[in-house]
Amino acid sequence: MSTYKLVEKHAIEHHNEYYEVRITQDDEHPESLFFTTNEENLEDVAADIIAEQKPGAKHWTVIPHHKDS
Template sequence: MAKYKLVEKHAVEHHNEYYEVKITQDSDHPESLFFTTNEENLEEVAASIIADHKPGVKHWTVIPHRKDS
């Protein structure tokens, strides 16, 4: 099981590195979940997040974000 922590969009500035799972299934209502993890396989982590929090969603993408130094 992948280890991750969901974070609120307004709280991402407190993290040096975070990731976004952008749900691309419904382009009229875009939605994203933000998370942090130490796992190497981001696709596996994102799949776990979708399964846990948005079951039934089949189209999504992972976007890494890094705070500029």
């Protein structure tokens, strides 16, 4: 089980580094979940998030976001 914390979209500016798992199976209405983690394998973390939060999603991608100083 991965360690992560879901972050509300309006709160992401408070994090220097955060990640987005974008569910892409509905191209007209993509959905994103934002999270922070100390884990190294983002694909495993994203898979755990999908399994727990959106169990029917089959197509998704992980996008890292880093704040520029």
